[in-house]
Amino acid sequence: MDYTQWVMLLTALAFLVLWLLQPLLLRSLHFWTAISISYLAFAIVNGILTAVPVVIYSQEANSGIRLGSIPLEDFFYSFALLSLNFSLFRLFLDGGARSFPEDGCVAGPGGKGSTRTPATAYRFLDRNG
Secondary structure (H helix, E strand, O other): OHHHHHHHHHHHHHHHHHHHHHHHHOOOOHHHHHHHHHHHHHHHHHHHHHHHHOOOOOOOOOOEEEOOOEHHHHHHHHHHHHHHHHHHHHHHHOOOOOOOOOOOEOOOOOHHEEOOOHHHHHHOOOOOE
């Protein structure tokens, strides 16, 4: 399999994981906003790396379709990577819950509910807590 096929397989897997584990994430405005914001930084950095060229792709390895200097497959790869991270983060943070906190709240640690204080949600990261 070439790069294009691997990326499309990974993207399909990401959609499957989202659909099975976090179906509400696909309908979340917050999710699509985060993906869109990440694409802005992605396009700048990847655009520079592929235009200079620091990163060089073999023409045989991808479809040859580019947005500027960025191969189209890189956008799919970025989506798959980010969406898998978002869905797994929500899965572990919420203890497998398939729901979202209400607007203005963030999920609490270990599925203990939601909080309006973001620092509280991440207290489980403290070594002393």
